[in-house]
Amino acid sequence: MKKSVTIDLWETIIGEKDYSSFSVSRREKKCKYIYDYLRKIDNNTSLDRVINSHDFVVNQIAKFSRFHSDRLFIDWTKIFINKINPKLINQMQEKEIIHFGDILDEAFLEDPPDIFDGTYELLEFCKLRNIRLGIISNTGFNSPKAYRKFMSKNKIFYDVMSLSNELETAKPHSKMFWNTINNLETIPKNSIHFGDNPVADILGATNIGMDAVLISKNNKKSPINSNHLAVIDTIKDAIDILLDWI
Known part of the structure; x- marks a missing residue:
């Protein structure tokens, strides 16, 4: 079965330049x-x-x-x-x-968020290797339609996107991750998740058996246990992890 990559949105591949959570x-x-x-x-x-x-x-x-x-x-x-x-x-x-x-x-x-350095390189890496890509995000007060328009306009391509205000549940609930995994037609042990939240992203992913990588954002975030695969500074470092993982 082919491997899949899932990524968080806010403060992982998009957000404010200063990494603040508010614009x-x-x-x-x-x-x-x-x-x-x-x-x-x-x-x-x-x-x-x-x-x-x-x-x-x-x-x-x-x-x-x-x-x-x-x-x-x-x-x-x-x-x-x-x-x-x-x-x-x-x-x-x-x-x-x-x-x-x-x-x-x-x-x-x-007035859209910025797209962080390393995002397009990660997408291209997955595309060239036929690695299916899923996005898993808690949405805030923005519509699913707005997210899809933003992704399309900025050529952020993906295979599956699971949004909390479509599924009426939020990370780290397992439904967010299972919905993505099932639609990617893969299994947790063949999937890896990148995100900046130690609970919503890392705990949520590892709880269903996925590998998970924490985005620390200049060491501002720390894992809550040892179940994660790795800690990296920004999404720019994701390809190095994937080269070993695949």
Whole structure:
């Protein structure tokens, strides 16, 4: 059976240049776009209200993630709208709610994360060796559609992508990893996962029998046990690991 590689997204192959987990400009753009849209239908909406509601949803997503859970993106969008104005959600049709999510996507795609050095080299390495590639990611407040557009636009090619706000569960839950492994038509012992989170990525992968490599980001992250295969600084070092692993 052929071997497969799976990778995390945020802070593994994409993110902010300084490795921070938060983009001020992206948050501001999302909230400004939503505010501009709502002003056309609700004159009582304030920008502060939109910002506070956005931050509430982001914090709720983080809380869900700690319990290995998530909701569908459209459900988080409804919670966002309801937090801004409880009366508004009852006045909106489903297509309007979807459009609301599209506005968030537009802001994300206009102010996207950086793609880290070494990402394309890893993708090319896997492609040349017919190694199937899976992406496993907890999503935050971004839609699956936005992720796929971002990946396509930036030529980040993959065979399978498992996103927490599609599966309504989050790493390190085994469902995230098994969904990817099964769709890659492989088995855990023939698969290796790269990620920056010692629990969500490394524990999640090793718990189902995968090999796992921690991205330490200048030694800012440390493994929680000895079950990992290796610790590397950035994704640029992944090929060295794979040359030995395959």
